[in-house]
Amino acid sequence: MNDMTPIKATTPKDWETDQEVRWCPGCGDYAILKAVQRTMPEIGATPENTVFISGIGCSSRFPYYMETYGFHTIHGRAPAVATGVKLANPELDVWIITGDGDALSIGGNHTMHLLRRNLDCQIMLFNNEIYGLTKGQYSPTSRIGTNSPSTPYGSVDRPATPCAFALGSGARFVARGFDVSKNLPEVLKAAHAHRGAAFIEIFQNCIVYNKDVFEDFAAPKGAEDQQLWLKDGEPMLFAKGLKGIALDGDALELKVVDVVDGDWQAAGVIVHNVTNRSIAHMLVEMRFGEFPMALGVLYDDPRPTFNDAVVEQNRAVSEGKVADLSNLLVKGQTWTVADGPEL
Amino acid sequence: MATAFKDETGGAEAPTQSEAVVIRFAGDSGDGMQLTGGQFTLSSALAGNDFATFPDFPAEIRAPQGTLFGVSAFQINFGSSDITTAGDRPDVLVAMNPAALKTNVGSLREGGLIIADTGEFSQRNLDKAKYTANPLEDGSLAKWQLMAFDISALTLESVKPFGLGNKEALRCKNMWTLGLALWMFGRKRQPIIDWLNAKFAKNRVLADANIAALNAGHAYGETAELSGPLKQYNVEAAPAEPGVYRTVTGAEGISYGLVAGAQLAGLKMFFGGYPITPASAILHHLARLKEYGITTFQAEDEIAAIASAIGASYAGQLGVTSSSGPGIALKGEAMGLAIMTELPLVIVNSQRGGPSTGLPTKTEQSDLYQAIYGRNGDAPMPVIAARSPADCFNCAIEAVRIAVRYMTPVMLLTDGYIANAAEPWLVPDMDAYKPFPVEFMEHVPESGRFLPYERNQWGGRPWVKPGTPGLMHRIGGIEKAQNSGHIDYSPANHEMMTKLRKMKIDGIADDMPEQDVTLGEDSGKLAIVGWGSTFGPIHQAVRRQRAKGQDVHHIHVRNIWPLPRNLGDLLKRYEKIIVPEMNTGQFKTVLRDQYLVDARPLNKVSGQPFTIAEIEAAIEQALA
Numbered sequence: 001m002n003d004m005t006p007i008k009a010t011t012p013k014d015w016e017t018d019q020e021v022r023w024c025p026g027c028g029d030y031a032i033l034k035a036v037q038r039t040m041p042e043i044g045a046t047p048e049n050t051v052f053i054s055g056i057g058c059s060s061r062f063p064y065y066m067e068t069y070g071f072h073t074i075h076g077r078a079p080a081v082a083t084g085v086k087l088a089n090p091e092l093d094v095w096i097i098t099g100d101g102d103a104l105s106i107g108g109n110h111t112m113h114l115l116r117r118n119l120d121c122q123i124m125l126f127n128n129e130i131y132g133l134t135k136g137q138y139s140p141t142s143r144i145g146t147n148s149p150s151t152p153y154g155s156v157d158r159p160a161t162p163c164a165f166a167l168g169s170g171a172r173f174v175a176r177g178f179d180v181s182k183n184l185p186e187v188l189k190a191a192h193a194h195r196g197a198a199f200i201e202i203f204q205n206c207i208v209y210n211k212d213v214f215e216d217f218a219a220p221k222g223a224e225d226q227q228l229w230l231k232d233g234e235p236m237l238f239a240k241g242l243k244g245i246a247l248d249g250d251a252l253e254l255k256v257v258d259v260v261d262g263d264w265q266a267a268g269v270i271v272h273n274v275t276n277r278s279i280a281h282m283l284v285e286m287r288f289g290e291f292p293m294a295l296g297v298l299y300d301d302p303r304p305t306f307n308d309a310v311v312e313q314n315r316a317v318s319e320g321k322v323a324d325l326s327n328l329l330v331k332g333q334t335w336t337v338a339d340g341p342e343l
Numbered sequence: 344m345a346t347a348f349k350d351e352t353g354g355a356e357a358p359t360q361s362e363a364v365v366i367r368f369a370g371d372s373g374d375g376m377q378l379t380g381g382q383f384t385l386s387s388a389l390a391g392n393d394f395a396t397f398p399d400f401p402a403e404i405r406a407p408q409g410t411l412f413g414v415s416a417f418q419i420n421f422g423s424s425d426i427t428t429a430g431d432r433p434d435v436l437v438a439m440n441p442a443a444l445k446t447n448v449g450s451l452r453e454g455g456l457i458i459a460d461t462g463e464f465s466q467r468n469l470d471k472a473k474y475t476a477n478p479l480e481d482g483s484l485a486k487w488q489l490m491a492f493d494i495s496a497l498t499l500e501s502v503k504p505f506g507l508g509n510k511e512a513l514r515c516k517n518m519w520t521l522g523l524a525l526w527m528f529g530r531k532r533q534p535i536i537d538w539l540n541a542k543f544a545k546n547r548v549l550a551d552a553n554i555a556a557l558n559a560g561h562a563y564g565e566t567a568e569l570s571g572p573l574k575q576y577n578v579e580a581a582p583a584e585p586g587v588y589r590t591v592t593g594a595e596g597i598s599y600g601l602v603a604g605a606q607l608a609g610l611k612m613f614f615g616g617y618p619i620t621p622a623s624a625i626l627h628h629l630a631r632l633k634e635y636g637i638t639t640f641q642a643e644d645e646i647a648a649i650a651s652a653i654g655a656s657y658a659g660q661l662g663v664t665s666s667s668g669p670g671i672a673l674k675g676e677a678m679g680l681a682i683m684t685e686l687p688l689v690i691v692n693s694q695r696g697g698p699s700t701g702l703p704t705k706t707e708q709s710d711l712y713q714a715i716y717g718r719n720g721d722a723p724m725p726v727i728a729a730r731s732p733a734d735c736f737n738c739a740i741e742a743v744r745i746a747v748r749y750m751t752p753v754m755l756l757t758d759g760y761i762a763n764a765a766e767p768w769l770v771p772d773m774d775a776y777k778p779f780p781v782e783f784m785e786h787v788p789e790s791g792r793f794l795p796y797e798r799n800q801w802g803g804r805p806w807v808k809p810g811t812p813g814l815m816h817r818i819g820g821i822e823k824a825q826n827s828g829h830i831d832y833s834p835a836n837h838e839m840m841t842k843l844r845k846m847k848i849d850g851i852a853d854d855m856p857e858q859d860v861t862l863g864e865d866s867g868k869l870a871i872v873g874w875g876s877t878f879g880p881i882h883q884a885v886r887r888q889r890a891k892g893q894d895v896h897h898i899h900v901r902n903i904w905p906l907p908r909n910l911g912d913l914l915k916r917y918e919k920i921i922v923p924e925m926n927t928g929q930f931k932t933v934l935r936d937q938y939l940v941d942a943r944p945l946n947k948v949s950g951q952p953f954t955i956a957e958i959e960a961a962i963e964q965a966l967a
């Protein structure tokens with residue numbers, strides 16, 4: 001390797017592989033792939049230092065389409081593999097690609113612990129509220145009543161809320177976007193800029209098994225009324241500024257308020273502070289319908305990462321010690337057998 | 344080896360000469376018997392004896408006091424000649440309470456010595472041990488020699504000056520007993536005193552109290568000598584190869600072997616583990632060796648432990664994981680991933696009694712099928728089995744060598760017995776080991792095309808660290824096309840890749856030693872074929888039977904998969920084959936399958952190692 005080679009700026013094309021992309025035509029995954037390929041040059045990433053690690057599911061084919069290092073692992077285990085990769089080489093830029101079943105069902109344990117430990121990486125959870133690759137069974141994020149081959153009379157169990165799960169697990173960065181959103185690259189950039197585990201839920205349209213379940217907020221028509229794009233330091237306004245989110249101090253919950261004449265302060269609209277964990281808890285729990293869908297960076301408050309702590313401890317406890325195996329083997333009590341006539 | 348312990352009457356001043364002695368310390372789990380045994384082992388080592396130990400403790404951490412299932416025991420066989428087992432039957436049993444006496448006295452050699460603490464033989468404790476009458480008084484122990492006295496009271500007396508509470512004072516009982524044992528075998532107290540001083544460095548009073556108890560026990564031996572069967576024995580030092588020795592347990596041997604293997608390969612090591620008995624000790628050892636370039640990671644579960652190790656191997660370190668049967672079962676799918684992505688990995692299985700939770704603290708060899716076959720798909724994987732604590736070191740190095748050369752996961756088998764047992768170990772000279780440095784691919788090869796699944800002379804594929812410019816590629820568990828590594832489901836490709844993976848593993852047989860005959864000749868009437876920790880009892884049994892003129896030979900297989908090239912031919916040169924195993928006949932079945940030989944089973948699944956006598960009986964029967 002030649003350290004003197006200047007880092008060449010990349011273009012989105014440089015991040016594409018020669019592999020034929022094999023998602024169903026019209027699948028939301030295509031848009032996400034494009035958004036990622038567009039984002040990589042902008043964040044100054046280098047293909048050789050980037051690793052995409054996925055589990056199993058439609059979304060987990062993602063690494064094959066990125067001209068980087070890639071590891072398509074086994075169902076649910078991408079966070080665990082990623083932990084080994086990052087600890088073995090903390091210089092690598094690690095992206096985990098997972099889905100609702102992969103990350104929250106079979107791999108829920110690993111997702112929780114990766115977030116708790118705060119491994120420095122990006123986790124992109126493609127939430128399509130269905131098992132696509134296995135042909136349409138309901139998933140842990142499917143809404144109650146979802147009809148699927150495994151729930152022909154409708155599902156009866158309550159869905160998980162990925163961002164609430166992440167926050168509850170100790171995540172220090174939680175964001176939301178959706179496949180065709182023009183804001184997705186901005187969300188990805190913010191996630192990448194966050195040092196630590198950055199959790200991004202991306203609503204993704206599975207046009208075959210769960211078509212348009214997110215249309216009520218993702219459709220361009222009416223988007224203004226249904227999407228609340230959060231920006232740090234700015235008031236939580238939507239519906240062209242005619243509505244906002246305020247805190248109901250008595251009930252200790254959020255409420256939608258009308259903003260008259262643009263005077264959002266008078267309406268009590270909250271200014272988004274990405275480091276406010278209490279508000280973040282409320283934002284991830286906002287019920288869509290009664291509220292708009294909270295999108296963008298919901299929470300971003302870094303703290304020391306797991307990999308840094310491991311590296312630092314390895315360094316600190318090794319300091320001043322010599323790694324001499326021959327010495328190690330004779331540590332403690334030993335005895336010597338001299339050359340004797342009995343041999 | 345235990346038979347030479349003689350009971351001579353009279354002549355109390357002259358220590359009785361013994362070739363080997365088996366002593367078992369048994370007490371409540373809270374009595375510190377493992378500690379006592381460990382320190383007695385150390386004193387045997389320092390006296391130059393050869394030895395083997397067998398710690399036997401309950402699965403419960405704090406079993407209710409005085410109960411039969413709460414008994415913890417430590418057996419050591421030490422002597423002046425080659426010792427390879429912990430001994431069939433103890434010559435001396437130290438019983439700290441009725442439950443310990445009840446669960447252990449049955450295995451005591453007839454005429455052997457019982458040392459019992461009368462202070463613990465209260466009605467309450469007798470009831471707990473389900474004795475209807477006090478065995479120390481009702482004559483039921485007549486076959487043995489009995490030395491019963493109030494160790495509890497003597498201990499309390501000896502530590503009185505230190506003002507400990509009753510409970511704390513009684514805790515010193517084990518040191519009092521150790522002091523007595525040291526006296527019996529003419530051992531020096533100083534190393535134990537040094538150890539106590541270090542152990543209780545932060546608590547002077549406890550250090551002094553324990554030392555006082557140790558000294559009191561020792562003094563008691565001298566004064567009580569006149570009365571009864573308690574006398575001194577002299578066990579000469581065993582002849583041994585010259586050099587520096589230490590004691591080693593299997594867990595230590597594995598840990599040091601992995602460190603050595605990583606160094607010989609020129610790699611840093613990543614160890615992903617999850618707590619499980621009896622494998623955790625390896626994680627504990629390695630966690631303290633960070634200066635050797637080792638990162639240890641206690642994962643959230645067994646699957647994450649292996650998956651993180653695979654991730655680390657992918658990133659260019661030596662990935663290692665370890666567990667025991669139930670954990671190994673959970674790792675199965677990930678092993679398949681390592682096989683499919685052809686990444687190096689070492690998986691240590693410290694076997695225990697199964698299935699399911701089974702017998703967590705007892706030993707068994709019943710994961711052999713799991714090791715060889717226990718994955719979905721045609722998933723061949725090398726398997727190596729260590730025969731003794733000291734052998735673990737070399738086996739671990741060999742596992743690392745095979746893993747990195749052939750780009751494959753390797754399973755290293757030990758068991759609960761090997762993991763915990765200690766034996767003397769001639770400390771190896773690291774300069775005698777040939778390094779096998781790993782060469783990562785760092786540039787596009789001469790051919791001008793980088794092919795992630797192109798095979799080298801070993802049948803392995805290139806190891807490329809992420810971060811290497813120009814060699815970006817994708818791997819995964821989906822079937823890969825030969826050379827390009829692209830996804831390829833085509834029938835012809837899968838057939839070819841399945842064969843290539845098999846050929847690669849089979850080919851390792853050309854790169855490992857041929858099977859030797861451990862003891863005996865390469866043909867004859869009867870071969871005893873063993874693997875793993877049955878080494879000791881098989882070896883002694885064959886040696887004794889050969890001394891009696893029997894045509895019997897010992898073959899001990901270390902490379903379980905692939906098997907040594909010559910093994911089939913070798914086995915066919917014996918009229919009879921017996922395979923002793925601590926399972927219901929797994930290796931026997933493998934041998935029959937591979938070589939169509941009439942291998943006969945000799946099985947034991949009681950959670951205890953074979954005794955020499957059991958194997959001798961099988962030999963005598965087969966040759967009768």
Ligand code: SF4
Nearest residue numbers: 024027058132206207
């Ligand atoms: S099944 Fe659904 S999620 Fe999967 S590729 Fe097709 S559209 Fe996309």
